[in-house]
Amino acid sequence: MSIIAAPLKDETALGLKEAREPSSRVMRFGADEPLHLDAGATLSPFEIAYETYGELNADKSNAIYVCHALTGDQHVASRHPVTGKPGWWSSIIGPGKPVDTNRFFVVCANVIGSCMGSTGPASIDPASGRPYALDLPVLTIPDMVRAQAMLIDRLGIDQLFAVIGGSMGGMQALQWAVAYPERVFSVLPVATGARHSSQNIAFHEVGRQAVMADPEWRGGRYIEAGTRPHKGLAVARMAAHVTYLSEAALHRKFGRNLQDRDRFGFGFEADFQIESYLRHQGTTFVDRFDANAYLYLTRAMDYFDIAAEHGGRLAEAFRGTQSRFCLVSFSSDWLFPTAESRAVVHALNAVAASVSFVEIATDKGHDAFLLDEPEFFAAMDGFIRSAAKARGLK
Amino acid sequence: MSIIAAPLKDETALGLKEAREPSSRVMRFGADEPLHLDAGATLSPFEIAYETYGELNADKSNAIYVCHALTGDQHVASRHPVTGKPGWWSSIIGPGKPVDTNRFFVVCANVIGSCMGSTGPASIDPASGRPYALDLPVLTIPDMVRAQAMLIDRLGIDQLFAVIGGSMGGMQALQWAVAYPERVFSVLPVATGARHSSQNIAFHEVGRQAVMADPEWRGGRYIEAGTRPHKGLAVARMAAHVTYLSEAALHRKFGRNLQDRDRFGFGFEADFQIESYLRHQGTTFVDRFDANAYLYLTRAMDYFDIAAEHGGRLAEAFRGTQSRFCLVSFSSDWLFPTAESRAVVHALNAVAASVSFVEIATDKGHDAFLLDEPEFFAAMDGFIRSAAKARGLK
Incomplete structure (x- = not known):
């Protein structure tokens, strides 16, 4: 019986590479520059680990500021x-790529609450x-963006x-566009939404309970x-x-294909390729991610709801914006379906507002x-x- | 911090009501009547707990034989x-109901591998x-149905x-229709499919790993x-x-509604109603279901693939059938989407074959x-x- 624990390395090594080893540049904010949090508390001192290109x-x-996803980091x-x-986005960002580092200065920082060098649990x-x-x-998406704005201040960038x-x-x-409209010339929210759906909260709660159910x-x-x-x-x-x-x-990649066998194993080993693939996803993830950070970041996503701060009217959040928007969704994305992007487009x-949208x-x-x-x-x-042309950039 | 373990009762009571207390009639099959399993082994002796109406x-x-779902049982x-x-189907089955117990003799048995009185782990x-x-x-859907046919034999029912x-x-x-075509006058497969999809196997594997990850x-x-x-x-x-x-x-029932609060709790308690609902589903389930049975029954579903036994051609499985079929799917069912039922309809x-279909x-x-x-x-x-009219039943 091989269960997911089995492939783990020596338990004393613990797998997780400690995030606090400085693998990136780190910006430190002292007692004189606290981060004011939505929870009512302040975070001070705190650090932001970041990369630039x-x-x-x-x-x-x-x-160009690049914001990473739940389990992403500054190594974009x-x-x-x-x-x-x-x-994780080296296909998009680099010399001659859509985000051309020969033209643009790209900044990506580990969000606060995460585990790759920025202050987290x-x-x-x-x-x-x-x-x-x-x-x-507990941190929120607006808290993360507030910290990012402090980093951008330090870098001497107004807009x-x-x-x-x-x-x-x-x-x-999206939060940047709402909180700092004058500081963002253009905004590209991809595969996202202005709030986290009930179903998405449900899946996050399953994940949190799985973590908290582990006696370790x-x-x-x-x-x-x-x-x-x-x-x-x-x-x-x-x-x-x-x-x-x-x-x-899943059907195309794995279907019901069996793993190294031409018949069922009649046991609880990984019989199907999809099972083996998922187990691999689970075991490799724990080597690079902190469990509490997973709790904090999923919670931040669950709390996210731009309209809630504006009487439930999403359009109000964007009133007066001068930014240019481009929203992108993917037709088979059922976590952030196209309808979520469309809701933002309609509000804009x-x-x-100036808005493009592509599915x-x-x-x-x-x-x-x-x-x-x-x-x-x-x-x-x-x-x-x-x-870039509109902004007068070469 | 309340995690899902917290609401559990005294651990010494263990919650699970032992399945072996005979709450139903039980049919016993001795050493002379082994159940031949797809895994190659035989199960003997074995018992089937059942109810009739x-x-x-x-x-x-x-x-009328009623087959229960993953976590269902004979108490239909x-x-x-x-x-x-x-x-669980008392809205459908009873005097004057669609399955009218004034006209029909209804049998429902706990599947083998489960935990409500039939032989299981x-x-x-x-x-x-x-x-x-x-x-x-490890058991399969055909194994379950083979056991059901032995029960029906004992009850003296040919068709x-x-x-x-x-x-x-x-x-x-569906398996009844394929394995015993002459023994089923009509077949009503609801919200199902002729095989388990890759995505469904994936979700089952997550569940099994959650169980097996628990040190208990x-x-x-x-x-x-x-x-x-x-x-x-x-x-x-x-x-x-x-x-x-x-x-x-989920959106209609829970949306992003908060639990007993008009603001976020900024913690990991159940803030959203959907979280509280899910936790309740989890904690009440463990009182009535055996963890190993969950492993066995999910595995049986994963293995299910009628066409595989017929060179990948689903229609071949039904060739020569004289049964009348009625397939039902539900438009928002993404676990067994309508396309899965349609595939069966096309094969029939x-x-x-005589087949009706309604979404x-x-x-x-x-x-x-x-x-x-x-x-x-x-x-x-x-x-x-x-x-019933075609069968000449009053």
């Missing part, structure tokens, strides 16, 4: 220090001298040429206990991963925003070129 | 002995004197007037250890439950087959009346 021009008008266009894999709480764990206040992000990154892009979670204090809730986090990742794909893509239309036909589901989708790349390239 | 007529032509039209709730293995746990051979079932029960109904699962030997993998099973149930609903139904058409417009998702759906009841009523 390309050069900031003389008038600081060519900066450079090798990941833990997995060794290329940056695994960071040391100065009040106690031990990891925050659940003593870190971003563009904010781009997919999924949770798209939520941040220890009320969140696993780091001090020298352990990790690997099994629970792997189950959470597996459940989430199914929602990132489409039924059609209602306030006469990319694909069977790859929500994951499509991270995959090779030439039509998506072309749409992004076209929008950015046009916006 | 109505009276068998003189020529034994009015019997009578109070559940553990939960105290009405039978919690039963005592005569070879060891302890519960089978994972020593029980069933109808076989009816939804979801996993629909798989069994203990390699399946939790009963002897005096414990139960309640947390893992609750997570599995929560994940599955999301797939039984539709996005629209290809062999010139019920509803936003209730897969769960619709268990809920009040007047159009569904009317379709079933009409089909049964017509089939």
Whole structure:
């Protein structure tokens, strides 16, 4: 009987590469610059780990801020220090690519609450001298973006040429447009929505319960206990991963194909290729991600609802915006279906904002925003070129 | 911090009402009547717990066999002995109802591999004197139906007037039609398919891993250890439950409504009503279901693929059938979407079988087959009346 725990490495090694080793540049905000949180508390001091690509021009008008998704990080266009894999959007960002680093200065920071160098639940709480764990206040998407604006201030940038992000990154892009309309010339929210749906909250809750059901979670204090809730986090990742794909893509890639066999094993090993694939997704994830960070970031997504702050009227959130918007959805994405993007487009239309919208036909589901989708790349390239021209960028 | 384990009762009470208390009639099959399993082994002795409603007529032509779904049982039209709730299809089955027990003799048995009195992984293995746990051979839908046919033999019934079932029960109904075409006058597979899709296998695998990740699962030997993998099973149930609903139904029922609060709690308690609902689904399930049975029955569904036994040609499985079919799907069911029922209808058409098909417009998702759906009841009523007339039943 092989269960997901079996392939884990030596438990004493714990798998998780500690996030606090500085693999990126880190911006530190001291006691004089607290981050004010929606929960009512302040976070201070705090740190933001970030990467940049390309050069900031003389008038600081060519900066593009990239917001990462739930389990992403700042290594958007450079090798990941833990997995060794290329940056998660290196197909889009780089010299000569749609986000051309020969033209633009690209900034991507690990969101607060995460685990790749920015302050999160695994960071040391100065009040106690031990990891925050659940003593870190619950964070929101607006909190993340507020921290990003402080980073941009430090970098001396008044206005971003563009904010781009997919999924949770798209939520941040929308939040930038709402919270700092004068600071974003253009906004590209991809595969996202203005609020998290009931179904999405439900799947996140399943994942959180899987983590918290693992006795090694220890009320969140696993780091001090020298352990990790690997099994629970792997189950959470597996459940989430199914929602990132489409039924059609699963059928095409795996169907009912069996694993190394031409007949059923009549046991509980991974008989089907899809089972083996999911187990792999679960076991590799725990090596690079912190379980409490997973709780915090899923919670931030669940809380996200732009309209709620504006009496339920989404259009009000965008009133007066001068930014140019380009929304992208993927036809087989059932986590953030096209209707969610359309709702944003309608709200932007209602306030006469400049908005483009494209639904990319694909069977790859929500994951499509991270995959090779030439039509998506072309749409992004076209929008950015046009916006750059309008902004007077060379 | 309340996690799903918190509301559980005294751990020494274990919650699970032992299935082996005879709450139903039980048919026993001794060493002379082994059940031959697809895995190659035999199961012997074995027991089938069943309920009946109505009276068998003189020529034994009015019997309707009802097949239950994954977590259902034989209490289809009578109070559940553990939960105290009405039978799971008491809206459909009873005096004057679409399956009218004044006219028909209704039989419903707990499937083998389950935990409500039929032989399953919690039963005592005569070879060891302890519960089978994972020593029980992995079972299939055809195995279940083979056992049902032995029960029907014992009841002296040559031909069933109808076989009816939804979801996993629909798989069994289809299997009856394929394995015993001369023994089923009519077949009503509801919200089902001729095989389990890759996506469905994926969700089942998540559930199984959640169970097996619970240290209290203990390699399946939790009963002897005096414990139960309640947390893992609750997570599995929560994940599955999301797939039984539709996005629209979740939005209508719960939306982003908060639980007993007019603002966020900024913690990991159940803030949203959907979270509280899911936790309740998880915690109540573990009181009535055995974790190993969950592994076995999900595996049986995953293995199900009628066409595979016929060179991939589904129509071949039904060639020569004289049964009358009525397939029902629900428009918002994404676990067994209408296309799965249509594939069966096309196969039946290809062999010139008698087949009706209705897609019920509803936003209730897969769960619709268990809920009040007047159009569904009317379709079933009409089909049964017509089939009864053709069969010459009064």
